[in-house]
Amino acid sequence: MKVSFPYMGSTIVYKKLFEFLEHEVIMPPKPTQRTMDLGVKYSPEFACIPLKMVMGTYLEAIEKGAKVLVTSGGHGPCRAGFYGDTHRNILKSLGYDDVELIIFDAPQDNWKAFWRNVQKIRNGVPWPKVINRMYTLYRFVQKLDELEKMVQKIRPYEINKGQTTQVWNEIQEKFDKIKTRKELYKVYEECKKMLLSIPTKEVDEKDKIRVGIVGEIYVVMESSINFGIEEILGNLGVEVERSLYLFEWINDNLVPWALRPKRFKEIIKKGQRYIKILIGGHAVETVGHIIDFKERGFDGIIHLMPFACLPELVTQSLIPKISKEVDIPILSLPIDEQTGKANMLTRIEAFVDLLRNRKKGRTKEVFVNEFQQHADEERVVVV
Amino acid sequence: MKIAIPHALLYYYYFPLWDTLFRELGFEVVDTGITNKDILDKGSKAAVSDICAPIKIFTGHVIEGLEKADYVFVPRFARIKKPEYFCPKFMGLPDIIEGTVEGSSGRIISPIIHEKNNEDISSPKIYGILTEIFGFSHRELRLALKKAEEVFLRFKSLLHSGLTCDKALESYRTQRWEEDLKRVKKDGEVTIAVLGYVYDVYDSFISMDVIKKLEAMNVNIKTFEMVPTDIAYENLRHYRKRLFWTFSNRVLGAGLFYLKDPEVDGLIHVTAFGCGPDAIVGRFLQYESDIAGKPFTTLRVDEHTGEGHMITRLEAFVDMLKRKKWARVSHGI
Ligand code: SF4
Ligand code: SF4
Numbered sequence: 001m002k003v004s005f006p007y008m009g010s011t012i013v014y015k016k017l018f019e020f021l022e023h024e025v026i027m028p029p030k031p032t033q034r035t036m037d038l039g040v041k042y043s044p045e046f047a048c049i050p051l052k053m054v055m056g057t058y059l060e061a062i063e064k065g066a067k068v069l070v071t072s073g074g075h076g077p078c079r080a081g082f083y084g085d086t087h088r089n090i091l092k093s094l095g096y097d098d099v100e101l102i103i104f105d106a107p108q109d110n111w112k113a114f115w116r117n118v119q120k121i122r123n124g125v126p127w128p129k130v131i132n133r134m135y136t137l138y139r140f141v142q143k144l145d146e147l148e149k150m151v152q153k154i155r156p157y158e159i160n161k162g163q164t165t166q167v168w169n170e171i172q173e174k175f176d177k178i179k180t181r182k183e184l185y186k187v188y189e190e191c192k193k194m195l196l197s198i199p200t201k202e203v204d205e206k207d208k209i210r211v212g213i214v215g216e217i218y219v220v221m222e223s224s225i226n227f228g229i230e231e232i233l234g235n236l237g238v239e240v241e242r243s244l245y246l247f248e249w250i251n252d253n254l255v256p257w258a259l260r261p262k263r264f265k266e267i268i269k270k271g272q273r274y275i276k277i278l279i280g281g282h283a284v285e286t287v288g289h290i291i292d293f294k295e296r297g298f299d300g301i302i303h304l305m306p307f308a309c310l311p312e313l314v315t316q317s318l319i320p321k322i323s324k325e326v327d328i329p330i331l332s333l334p335i336d337e338q339t340g341k342a343n344m345l346t347r348i349e350a351f352v353d354l355l356r357n358r359k360k361g362r363t364k365e366v367f368v369n370e371f372q373q374h375a376d377e378e379r380v381v382v383v
Numbered sequence: 384m385k386i387a388i389p390h391a392l393l394y395y396y397y398f399p400l401w402d403t404l405f406r407e408l409g410f411e412v413v414d415t416g417i418t419n420k421d422i423l424d425k426g427s428k429a430a431v432s433d434i435c436a437p438i439k440i441f442t443g444h445v446i447e448g449l450e451k452a453d454y455v456f457v458p459r460f461a462r463i464k465k466p467e468y469f470c471p472k473f474m475g476l477p478d479i480i481e482g483t484v485e486g487s488s489g490r491i492i493s494p495i496i497h498e499k500n501n502e503d504i505s506s507p508k509i510y511g512i513l514t515e516i517f518g519f520s521h522r523e524l525r526l527a528l529k530k531a532e533e534v535f536l537r538f539k540s541l542l543h544s545g546l547t548c549d550k551a552l553e554s555y556r557t558q559r560w561e562e563d564l565k566r567v568k569k570d571g572e573v574t575i576a577v578l579g580y581v582y583d584v585y586d587s588f589i590s591m592d593v594i595k596k597l598e599a600m601n602v603n604i605k606t607f608e609m610v611p612t613d614i615a616y617e618n619l620r621h622y623r624k625r626l627f628w629t630f631s632n633r634v635l636g637a638g639l640f641y642l643k644d645p646e647v648d649g650l651i652h653v654t655a656f657g658c659g660p661d662a663i664v665g666r667f668l669q670y671e672s673d674i675a676g677k678p679f680t681t682l683r684v685d686e687h688t689g690e691g692h693m694i695t696r697l698e699a700f701v702d703m704l705k706r707k708k709w710a711r712v713s714h715g716i
Contacts, residue, residue, distance in 0.1 A: 044666045048659065078471060081627055082663055089670060274482075277461060277495070279474035280627075308433055310659045314475035316431045318482035334433055 001123065004028050004066035006054040009221035010148075010246050012176050013141050018070075020133040021123045026066040028057045031224040035060055040337050042090050049306040049336050050218035051083050053225060058087060062099055070121060073105035078280040078310060081105075136181045138250070143188040145247040147171055150195050152241060155234030156209075157200035165231060167194050203237075209355050212293030214243040214286045215304035216312050219335050221246075226304055227341050229348070233302075236352050241298075243289035244282075267292055274318050281311030287322065294328045300355045301328055302348070307336035329354060384517070386492065387413040387448030387455045391441040392473070395548050395581035396608070399555045400505060400535035401456060407527035408519060413452040415444040418588045422447050429483045435657035436589055437582050438472050438479065445480055445487065454492050461497040463504060464612075467629045470660050492516065502612055503539075505532035542608040547594060549585045571603035573704045576641035578607055578634050578668065579653030579661075579682075590653050591684055591693055600701045605647060607637035614640060631660045638668045642675040648704045649678040656685050678704060 003018045004026040005011075011028070018025045029035070031053055039056030058069055073084050084103035091099055102121065107114040122130060148168070155164040171191045178184050211233055219226050220242055230240045252264045268278075271288030278284055290301050303319065305312035316332050323330045331351045333344065386405050388394060398414075405412050415422070418440050426443025448455035457480055460473040468474065477493035494509050505528045507521065514524055537560065541551040545567045554563040575597060583589045584606065594604055607615070615636030619625055626632050641647040652668050654661040665681055672679035680700050684693065 044662045047662045078627065079659060079663060085622075086663060086666060089666070093670075275475050275478045277459070277474060277497075279471040280468065281471060283471065283475065308435075308657055308659060311471040311475070313431060313434045313438075314471060314479055317434070317475075317479040321482045 002026050002065055002067045003070060003121075004058075004061035004064075004068070005070050007031055007057045007222065007224075008218055009223075010141070010144060012172055013137070013144065013246060015176070016137055016140060016178075018121075020137060021121055021125055021130070023068075023121070023123055026061055026064050028061040028066075029064070031057060031222070036337055042094065044086070047086070048079060048309055049225065050216070051079065051086065052337065053218070053222075054083065055087060055090060058091070058101075062096060067098065068100045068102060070102045071104070073103045073109075080281070136184065139181060140175070140178065140184055141247045141250060143184060144172075144175055145245040147188070147191055147195065148245070149241070150192070152230060152234065153239055154195055154198055154200060155231070156237045156239050157203055159199045159201055161235070163198055164195075164234070167198060170194070206359070208239060209237065209300070209352065209359065210239045210241070210298045211300050211302055211352075211355070212241055212243065212289065212298045213302050213304060214289045214293070215315075216282055216286075216306055216309050217244055217249070219304045219306055220244050225335060227344055229302065229304070229344075232345065232348055233352070236349065238352055238355075241293070243285065243293075274322060275314060279311050279314060281309065283311035283315045286312065286315045287318065290322060290328070290330065291326055294326050298328070299359060300351065301330040302351070303330055303332040305332065305334050307334040307339075309334075329358065384409070385411045385413050385452035385454070387415055387445075387452035389441055389444030389448055389455065389457070390415045390417060391444045391586070392437060392476075392582045393458075393460065395552065395585050397504065397535070398552060399538040400503075400531045403534045404505075404510070404527050404531040405456075407530050408513070408517075408523065411452075413448065415447045415451070418443070418586050423588055430479075431483070433657065434479075435472070435659070436655045437580075437586070437658070438476075440582075440586060440588065441476075442480065442483060445484055445491070449484070449486060449490060454490055455487070457491040457493050459493050459495045461495060462629070463496065463498050463500070463502050464629045465499045467625065467632065468627055469630075470628050503532055503535055505529075505535065543611055545609055547585075547604060547606055548581050548608055549594070568598055568603055571598075571601045573601075573648040573701065573708055574603040574605060574646050575701070575704070576605040576638065576647050576650045577653060578638050578641075578650060580630055580634065580655075581608065583653050583655045583658075589655050589684060590682065591688070591690060593651070593653060593682060593697070596694060596697055597701070600698065602701055605641055605644075607634045610637040610640050618643075626660070626663060628660050631664050635664050635667055639671060642671060642677055647677070648708055649700065650680075651700070652679070652681045654681060654683050656683060678707070 001023050003023040005014045005028065007028045007030060015025050015027060035056035036053060038059045039052035039054070042059070043052040043055045061069065071084055073081055084101060088101045091101065102117050104117055105114065151164055151168045158164045171194065174187050174191060178187055213220055213229065221244060223230065233240045251261055267285055267288035270291040271284035271286070273291065274287045275284050286303065293301060303315065305316065319330050319332055329351070331347065333347065388398060388401055402412050422443035423440060425446045426439040426441065429446060430439045430442045445455050445457060457477050459477050460469040462468050472479065477491055480487050480491055492512070494512050496504050496509050498504065498506065507525050507528055510524060510528065513519055514521055538551055538555055541554055541561070541564070542548065544564050546554065546563060550563060550566065554560050577584060577594060577597070584594065597604060612633060615633045618636045618639035619632060626635065638650060641650060650668065650672055652665050654665060669679055678700070
């Protein structure tokens with residue numbers, strides 16, 4: 001089967017998954033302006049940006065020859081759970097009758113359908129092999145995430161601008177070629193050395209700035225839609241950590257509840273200080289991570305959300321309050337197809353300046369969120 | 384003791400229930416009144432700028448309520464029908480209010496409504512916090528709820544008999560009740576199903592009184608509240624999976640019901656600026672109307688929509704329906 005999938009974050013992992021199941025993989029192209037335009041053109045106007053981007057990606061993957069698109073249905077009370085059906089609807093109305101969209105819903109919703117899907121993508125590969133390879137993939141994700149976290153700690157201090165990013169690209173290429181667990185561990189060690197050999201400058205602990213990135217999963221994980229925010233921050237000399245890494249996501253969502261790391265439950269508990277019940281999407285986690293980052297000594301938070309994202313609007317409503325009570329500056333950035341990179345850069349730079357001043361004790365100010373300022377300036381009535 | 388019930392969101396559906404409940408318990412109930420420019424401005428200023436209009440309006444009503452009463456009622460709707468939920472903003476409503484309305488902390492009364500299957504939301508479990516905060520006995524609460532439920536069921540039966548929400552609310556307030564069924568308009572030239580959440584259709588800042596305007600054009604009105612829940616769901620049976628939001632399902636299900644109803648000539652989907660769930664509801668309604676071959680249009684009012692422009696659009700739509708109907712009748716189909 002010529003298989004493709006949505007583009008989000010570490011796509012080499014999904015590619016590996018289907019290679020392990022002996023499919024022909026049609027790599028979806030990294031989203032560009034064209035992807036966005038296609039997605040916007042064929043999606044309902046008021047759908048959220050991830051739905052549109054994924055729509056665009058599907059269309060581009062189909063152009064490249066994909067016949068089967070595989071995605072997760074998503075659970076929980078938000079639109080993500082309905083992406084699959086909306087996409088299917090649109091594909092059908094565009095006349096792509098020969099393209100199949102396989103949607104994986106949470107197994108407990110419908111065991112039979114889930115099993116049918118599994119059988120379809122298992123592609124006849126014998127079970128022992130599948131299990132063995134899935135375990136390799138699990139470790140693969142873990143190692144890749146570890147390296148990425150290193151990248152985010154090295155990039156801000158590199159001496160030769162751009163070197164870390166270059167090494168990171170090489171690492172991803174190397175990982176792309178991995179076939180067995182043995183290879184994985186070997187490549188991992190090599191890559192680690194590569195990263196550690198990047199020349200960096202000494203920076204005093206008190207001059208280091210750390211920013212946590214929180215928010216909705218797609219815009220946090222996919223760099224083409226958040227303008228490569230981690231790189232931007234790294235180049236500004238800021239260490240970054242995301243609230244979400246694929247490995248943790250797998251542990252939080254696919255591993256049985258009892259075996260999940262305690263971390264997840266703790267984050268939820270922290271988040272419930274401000275949002276009392278789970279409301280869908282990642283809102284409670286977002287709040288939990290803000291508090292967690294603060295407790296771990298981070299200097300500031302960037303909150304990414306798709307424009308008009310339902311649960312994240314609840315988070316956004318609480319940001320001024322949280323920022324004040326928890327005492328940490330938070331910059332909230334809604335992203336949609338009209339967001340310009342230049343505008344985004346200016347806001348991020350201003351934010352980093354503020355963090356530096358704050359660290360040096362020049363200002364005690366907690367960031368007044370820009371979205372708030374906008375609202376105040378314009379006093380717009382949008383009805 | 385005064386408690387304000389914000390005249391927004393599900394007020395339009397549950398007011399008779401809550402009003403009765405609080406009165407029975409000895410509260411003075413303050414209705415924050417229909418949305419006006421002042422309330423709207425207050426809400427828009429306090430709320431985050433990108434949030435949907437209904438939440439901004441609700442926020443304005445809460446601020447109004449805090450000025451006029453000791454407490455404001457801000458229920459947290461999580462679920463009334465398993466396995467569905469409410470829009471995340473309903474689920475986080477008290478959190479949103481605490482985050483954006485200064486001085487609301489400690490003065491909003493927020494029971495959690497999380498029911499397996501109970502649209503009538505009158506179980507004592509939900510309102511237990513009233514006994515904790517105000518010291519009522521469980522017996523008092525139970526008796527008040529019993530009364531409230533009776534009133535609500537009577538209100539609902541008016542809806543099912545064809546009264547629109549605003550008229551049924553009036554029947555409740557004036558205690559004219561079933562007498563008002565005489566006022567249901569049945570003699571219009573065409574019939575239109577006006578589909579949308581109650582807080583969109585009946586808030587004049589969101590819908591510009593679309594129902595009154597249509598009635599003035601000699602149109603009979605159908606709305607989703609007139610379709611009993613089980614019938615609405617019956618019509619959703621062929622979907623692989625339902626929407627996540629109960630009221631979205633009811634709107635969609637009612638839409639599908641009306642598509643099959645030969646009396647209904649066309650559909651209008653009323654939606655608010657910035658509504659997420661409606662992106663999907665609208666898409667499905669459009670798709671299904673195309674298949675059924677019934678005219679469909681979307682009404683979304685924003686700050687640029689002039690009243691004149693809207694009337695022109697509605698007139699064009701109604702004229703088209705009338706022409707179509709006339710053609711059908713004269714061909715004897
Ligand atoms: S969480 Fe946000 S982005 Fe995701 S489906 Fe819901 S509204 Fe869309
Ligand atoms: S359903 Fe739509 S209009 Fe209602 S609160 Fe949610 S986003 Fe706003």
